[in-house]
Amino acid sequence: MKSDHTHDIDARSWLASANDASTPFPLQNLPFGAFRRAGTNEAFRGGVALGDQVIDLGALSEAGAFLGLAADAARACAQPSLNAFFDMGPDAWRALRHALFALFDARRENAGxxxxxxVPQASVEHGMPAHIGDYTDFYTSIDHARNIVKLLRPDGAVSPNFKWMPVAYHGRVSSIGLSGQNVRRPCGQRMAVGARVPDVGPCTRLDYELELGIVIGVGNGQGERIPVASAEDHVFGLCLLNDWSARDIQAWESTPLGPFLAKSFATTLSPWIVTMDALAPYRTAWTRPVDDPQPLAYLSAPALDESSAIDIRLDVALETAMHRRDALPPTRLSCTSFRHQYWTLAQMVAHHTIAGCNLRSGDLLGSGTISGPSRDEAGALIELTQAGHAPIRLPTGETRAFLEDGDAVVMSGWCERPGYARIGFGENRAEVLPAKWD
Amino acid sequence: MKSDHTHDIDARSWLASANDASTPFPLQNLPFGAFRRAGTNEAFRGGVALGDQVIDLGALSEAGAFLGLAADAARACAQPSLNAFFDMGPDAWRALRHALFALFDARRENAGxxxxxxVPQASVEHGMPAHIGDYTDFYTSIDHARNIVKLLRPDGAVSPNFKWMPVAYHGRVSSIGLSGQNVRRPCGQRMAVGARVPDVGPCTRLDYELELGIVIGVGNGQGERIPVASAEDHVFGLCLLNDWSARDIQAWESTPLGPFLAKSFATTLSPWIVTMDALAPYRTAWTRPVDDPQPLAYLSAPALDESSAIDIRLDVALETAMHRRDALPPTRLSCTSFRHQYWTLAQMVAHHTIAGCNLRSGDLLGSGTISGPSRDEAGALIELTQAGHAPIRLPTGETRAFLEDGDAVVMSGWCERPGYARIGFGENRAEVLPAKWD
Structure with missing residues (x-):
C-alpha cells in the first residue's frame, strides 16, 4: 500500500501526548492490542495506542462513534481477541485506521x-492481542546465519538451502507471553564438550534472540497457496519478539529434528501490533547480490522489489540488577535494522503455504534472529560474545557472556524517515528469574 | 493403574453389537470422541463408542443418568470439545468410565x-475430540531411527542423543484432520541428487508414518515440571496418527532446523481416543539392552518398569484405485507393536516439561514413527521400500515405491492378551488427492 494522508508528518492530534516528540505512538501509528484496566476483572478488549493513552475500541463501538465498515470493524475489536477483526481483511483494517485517524485529528471539531x-496506558494490563493457533519461527537473516556458522566451524558455509527458501520450523504456542511477564531460567539436558555422559540442570548459556513477530490477519484454506504478489494482504502487522534460547540445551537436542525444549520454555511479544499500513512509508528496496541465485517463481514478485524491505530500527538493551541498584539506564547491546533480512514478509507467507499448509488469522510467524552485517548489529548474545569467549563489559563493571538471573532484556523498535513521523513499537521487556532445581 | 472389573473378559453389554467378536469397541473399551448426526447442524458433543453405536454424552447428561462426579464429568462432555472434561483429571475420567460400564452392563436391570x-456410528460425523493448543512429534522408535540412518549412510549411527532423551520437534496444529478427510498431495521445493538448482512441483515421494497420538489430559504450569513417576496421570489416552511426509521436500528443507513444510500439510487422527484405563491390561515390561545408558534421574521411574510399555498391535494397509475397482481388500504393508518403542509415554511427558514448557489439556504428542525390529514391521514406505529402491508388489499387479494419487492409507490398532478382551482403535483412513499445480 502507498502512503496516504494518515502518514502526513504534519498531522496532529487533539490529544496532546500523541504530539510529544518522544512518544512511539503518534497519530500516524495507531497500533492494535488487547487490554483491560489493571486490577479489575473486566473482559479484555481491543485497544489502540495513542500518545500515553489507549483508545478503548469496546467503548468506542458502544458509543456508536463510527459508521459502515469502520463501525463493523470496531465492533469486532470489542471482543477479547482480535481474530474476528483480522478475518475481516485489509479493507476493514484500513477503514478503522482512517476512522480513528479522523476522530483523533486535531482538526476534528467535536471529539467528545x-x-x-x-484509558491511560499506565493503568492497563495487556492480553494477547489474538488467539494464536500456530507459531512458526523463520531463519531469514543471512548475517545471523553466517555468524552462527562461523562459531561452529570457522570454514563453514551457511546451509545450501538458505538462499533458495526462507527456512523455518514450528515453535511452541503455549509458552508465548507478553512483555512484562518474567521468564524462568529453564533446566535441561546437555552434553559438555568432551563429556561422554550428559548432565541435567539449570541452563548455563541463556540467550535472547531479537526478532519481529509477524501477525497473520487473513489465512488460507488447507491445500491452497497464497501467491507471493498478494501475500502481504494476509499480514495484519508486526510486533517485537524475543525468542529466548537455551544454547547448551539447543546444541545437544537439535540433531536431527531441530530446536525443541531450548526454545519452547518462553517467547515474549510486545503488546502492540504495528499495522502494515502504518509501516508503509518506511519501505525500501532490497536487492540480492548479483552472484546469489534469483528466487524461484513462487517466491518472486518483481513488482514489489522496490519496497520489499522495511527499515525498522531495532535495538536490544540489558538491565542487570546492578543497573537497577545504581539507577543506571539499560546498556544497549546492539542496534540493527530489519531491512537487512534476506527474505521478505511476502516470501515467508508464500513459502509457508506452498505445500498447502493453512494459516489462520492470529497465527504468529517469527522473522528469525535479526542481525545486520556488522558485529555490533548482532541480534543474540551468542553472536555478540563469540559463544561466550568474548564477554561484554557493562558500565556497571560486570561482564556478560550469557544472561544471568535478574537480567532484564529490553527490546525496542521504531521507524523514521525524512518527511515522515517517527513511529515506534514500544518496548519488549522481560527479566530472567532463577531456575527451580533441586 | 491396575486392572479392575471394567477389564473383565466375561463382561457383556445388553447392547448386542458390543458383544460381537469383531467389534473394536466392546464394553471393556469405551473410547471417547466428538460427534454429531451427519448432515445436520447439531452442535458437536462428546460421545463414547460401544459396538456399532455412539453413546451420546450430551443426551446422557441431560437425561440425568449419573450422579456425583460421573454426572459432572458427563456434563463436561456435553460440550463441543472435551478439554474441560480432560481438565477434570483421572478421577473424573475413571468415574465416568465406571458409570458408563455399569449403565451398559448386561446385568443392568433398567437401562432405558x-x-x-x-446414535448409530454409521450415521455420525466426527469432530476433533479436543481443541489442540500445540502438537509435538517425538522420535522414539530406535528401529525407525536405525532404518532411516542406514538409508542415508550405510555406516551411519543413530544420533548420539537418541538413547539419552526422547527427541522431538514441534508440529503444525492447523492442518490436523480426522480419518475420512482426504489429503491433497503437497507441492514444494526440493533439490534432486546431483542438481545445482532446486525445482518446485508436486511431491514425488509422498509417504505416511504410522504413529500413535498421545492426548494430554491435564497440563502443567509454565516453569513447572511433571515428574516421570506421575507423568501418565497427565495422559488421557491414545489414538492412531498418520504423520504424512513429503520425503523429497523434507530432505532439502530440514537442515538446520528440522522438518517444516514436508510434514505440515496434513496430519490425520483416528476419531476415538482409547483411554489409559482401557489400555491397562495390555501393559508389559520393557528393559533397555544392558549396554545402553540407563535413563537420567528425571527420566527414570523404576517402579514403572514392569509396565512401562504397552502392547498395541498396529498395522498399515494400502488400498489403491485398482483395489477398489477389483473389490479387493486393502493390502497389509506392515504390522508391528508399540511395545518396541525406546521411550515410554511417561518419559516423553517428563522430558517435554523439564525446561518448563507448559502442556495444556488437549495437546497432542505424536509417538514418532513406530517401527519394530524386523523389516516387515517398518512404519513408513521409505523404510519398507528402501527409499524407493525396492518397490512393493501389490496383489493388483501394481508396485509402489511411494504413494500415488488415489491411494488410501488405512491404519488400525488393537490390543489383545490371554484372559482379556480384544479392544481396538478403529480405523485411520485417508486417500491421497492429486496435487493442485499449474
Whole structure:
C-alpha cells in the first residue's frame, strides 16, 4: 500500500501526548492490542495506542462513534481477541485506521466520543492481542546465519538451502507471553564438550534472540497457496519478539529434528501490533547480490522489489540488577535494522503455504534472529560474545557472556524517515528469574 | 493403574453389537470422541463408542443418568470439545468410565436412559475430540531411527542423543484432520541428487508414518515440571496418527532446523481416543539392552518398569484405485507393536516439561514413527521400500515405491492378551488427492 494522508508528518492530534516528540505512538501509528484496566476483572478488549493513552475500541463501538465498515470493524475489536477483526481483511483494517485517524485529528471539531474512550496506558494490563493457533519461527537473516556458522566451524558455509527458501520450523504456542511477564531460567539436558555422559540442570548459556513477530490477519484454506504478489494482504502487522534460547540445551537436542525444549520454555511479544499500513512509508528496496541465485517463481514478485524491505530500527538493551541498584539506564547491546533480512514478509507467507499448509488469522510467524552485517548489529548474545569467549563489559563493571538471573532484556523498535513521523513499537521487556532445581 | 472389573473378559453389554467378536469397541473399551448426526447442524458433543453405536454424552447428561462426579464429568462432555472434561483429571475420567460400564452392563436391570442415548456410528460425523493448543512429534522408535540412518549412510549411527532423551520437534496444529478427510498431495521445493538448482512441483515421494497420538489430559504450569513417576496421570489416552511426509521436500528443507513444510500439510487422527484405563491390561515390561545408558534421574521411574510399555498391535494397509475397482481388500504393508518403542509415554511427558514448557489439556504428542525390529514391521514406505529402491508388489499387479494419487492409507490398532478382551482403535483412513499445480 502507498502512503496516504494518515502518514502526513504534519498531522496532529487533539490529544496532546500523541504530539510529544518522544512518544512511539503518534497519530500516524495507531497500533492494535488487547487490554483491560489493571486490577479489575473486566473482559479484555481491543485497544489502540495513542500518545500515553489507549483508545478503548469496546467503548468506542458502544458509543456508536463510527459508521459502515469502520463501525463493523470496531465492533469486532470489542471482543477479547482480535481474530474476528483480522478475518475481516485489509479493507476493514484500513477503514478503522482512517476512522480513528479522523476522530483523533486535531482538526476534528467535536471529539467528545473519542475523549470518553481513553484509558491511560499506565493503568492497563495487556492480553494477547489474538488467539494464536500456530507459531512458526523463520531463519531469514543471512548475517545471523553466517555468524552462527562461523562459531561452529570457522570454514563453514551457511546451509545450501538458505538462499533458495526462507527456512523455518514450528515453535511452541503455549509458552508465548507478553512483555512484562518474567521468564524462568529453564533446566535441561546437555552434553559438555568432551563429556561422554550428559548432565541435567539449570541452563548455563541463556540467550535472547531479537526478532519481529509477524501477525497473520487473513489465512488460507488447507491445500491452497497464497501467491507471493498478494501475500502481504494476509499480514495484519508486526510486533517485537524475543525468542529466548537455551544454547547448551539447543546444541545437544537439535540433531536431527531441530530446536525443541531450548526454545519452547518462553517467547515474549510486545503488546502492540504495528499495522502494515502504518509501516508503509518506511519501505525500501532490497536487492540480492548479483552472484546469489534469483528466487524461484513462487517466491518472486518483481513488482514489489522496490519496497520489499522495511527499515525498522531495532535495538536490544540489558538491565542487570546492578543497573537497577545504581539507577543506571539499560546498556544497549546492539542496534540493527530489519531491512537487512534476506527474505521478505511476502516470501515467508508464500513459502509457508506452498505445500498447502493453512494459516489462520492470529497465527504468529517469527522473522528469525535479526542481525545486520556488522558485529555490533548482532541480534543474540551468542553472536555478540563469540559463544561466550568474548564477554561484554557493562558500565556497571560486570561482564556478560550469557544472561544471568535478574537480567532484564529490553527490546525496542521504531521507524523514521525524512518527511515522515517517527513511529515506534514500544518496548519488549522481560527479566530472567532463577531456575527451580533441586 | 491396575486392572479392575471394567477389564473383565466375561463382561457383556445388553447392547448386542458390543458383544460381537469383531467389534473394536466392546464394553471393556469405551473410547471417547466428538460427534454429531451427519448432515445436520447439531452442535458437536462428546460421545463414547460401544459396538456399532455412539453413546451420546450430551443426551446422557441431560437425561440425568449419573450422579456425583460421573454426572459432572458427563456434563463436561456435553460440550463441543472435551478439554474441560480432560481438565477434570483421572478421577473424573475413571468415574465416568465406571458409570458408563455399569449403565451398559448386561446385568443392568433398567437401562432405558442408556437406550435413548444411542446414535448409530454409521450415521455420525466426527469432530476433533479436543481443541489442540500445540502438537509435538517425538522420535522414539530406535528401529525407525536405525532404518532411516542406514538409508542415508550405510555406516551411519543413530544420533548420539537418541538413547539419552526422547527427541522431538514441534508440529503444525492447523492442518490436523480426522480419518475420512482426504489429503491433497503437497507441492514444494526440493533439490534432486546431483542438481545445482532446486525445482518446485508436486511431491514425488509422498509417504505416511504410522504413529500413535498421545492426548494430554491435564497440563502443567509454565516453569513447572511433571515428574516421570506421575507423568501418565497427565495422559488421557491414545489414538492412531498418520504423520504424512513429503520425503523429497523434507530432505532439502530440514537442515538446520528440522522438518517444516514436508510434514505440515496434513496430519490425520483416528476419531476415538482409547483411554489409559482401557489400555491397562495390555501393559508389559520393557528393559533397555544392558549396554545402553540407563535413563537420567528425571527420566527414570523404576517402579514403572514392569509396565512401562504397552502392547498395541498396529498395522498399515494400502488400498489403491485398482483395489477398489477389483473389490479387493486393502493390502497389509506392515504390522508391528508399540511395545518396541525406546521411550515410554511417561518419559516423553517428563522430558517435554523439564525446561518448563507448559502442556495444556488437549495437546497432542505424536509417538514418532513406530517401527519394530524386523523389516516387515517398518512404519513408513521409505523404510519398507528402501527409499524407493525396492518397490512393493501389490496383489493388483501394481508396485509402489511411494504413494500415488488415489491411494488410501488405512491404519488400525488393537490390543489383545490371554484372559482379556480384544479392544481396538478403529480405523485411520485417508486417500491421497492429486496435487493442485499449474
Amino acid at each position: 466520543s473519542g475523549q470518553r474512550c481513553l | 436412559s442408556g437406550q435413548r442415548c444411542l
